[in-house]
Amino acid sequence: MRRPRKQTPENLVKAEIKMWLDAHGFFHFPLGASPFSYPGLPDRIAVKNKVVLFIEIKAPNGKLSEAQAWFGGCIHAEDCYYIVARGYEDIEAYISQKGIEI
Numbered sequence: 071m072r073r074p075r076k077q078t079p080e081n082l083v084k085a086e087i088k089m090w091l092d093a094h095g096f097f098h099f100p101l102g103a104s105p106f107s108y109p110g111l112p113d114r115i116a117v118k119n120k121v122v123l124f125i126e127i128k129a130p131n132g133k134l135s136e137a138q139a140w141f142g143g144c145i146h147a148e149d150c151y152y153i154v155a156r157g158y159e160d161i162e163a164y165i166s167q168k169g170i171e172i
Contacts, residue, residue, distance in 0.1 A: 079129035083157060084113065087127055090158035091116050094172060096123075110137030112145075112152065118172050124152045125161065132156070 084100075091098045091114075098116035101107070113127040124145050126138055134142070134154060145152035153164045165172060 080127060080132060083129060083155070084127050087114070087125065087155055087158050087161065090161065094118070096172075108141060110135065110139070110141030112138075112141065121170055121172070122150065123161070124150065126152070126154045128154060128156050130156050 088098070096116040096118045098114055100114050101111050103109075103111055112124045114125040116123040116125060124142075126134065126142065128134070142152040142154070151164070151168065151170070153161055155161050155164075164170075
C-alpha cells in the first residue's frame with residue numbers, strides 16, 4: 071500500500087497542475103530522479119498537439135537549483151519549452167506568451 075504524500079506547498083502545486091493538465095487534455099507524466107538520470111530533471115512532461123512542455127514545479131517561494139537552471143538552459147538551447155511553474159496560471163501565461171495552440 072502506498073503511503074500518502076506529505077502535503078508540502080510544492081506537492082499542493084503539483085496536484086493543482088496535474089488537475090489542470092488533465093482538464094486540458096494533455097498526456098503528461100512525472101519524472102523521477104535516479105542515479106541514471108540527468109541532474110535537474112524537471113518534475114513533469116506534458117504533451118498535446120505535437121507540443122512538449124518540460125515543467126519544473128516549485129512552491130510559491132521555491133527557487134531553482136543550479137542543476138535545474140542548467141537543465142532548463144539545455145532545453146531552451148534546443149528551442150523547446152521549459153516552464154518553471156508555481157501554479158497552473160504560470161503554464162497558461164507561458165502558453166499564451168509563446169503563442170502555443172492547445
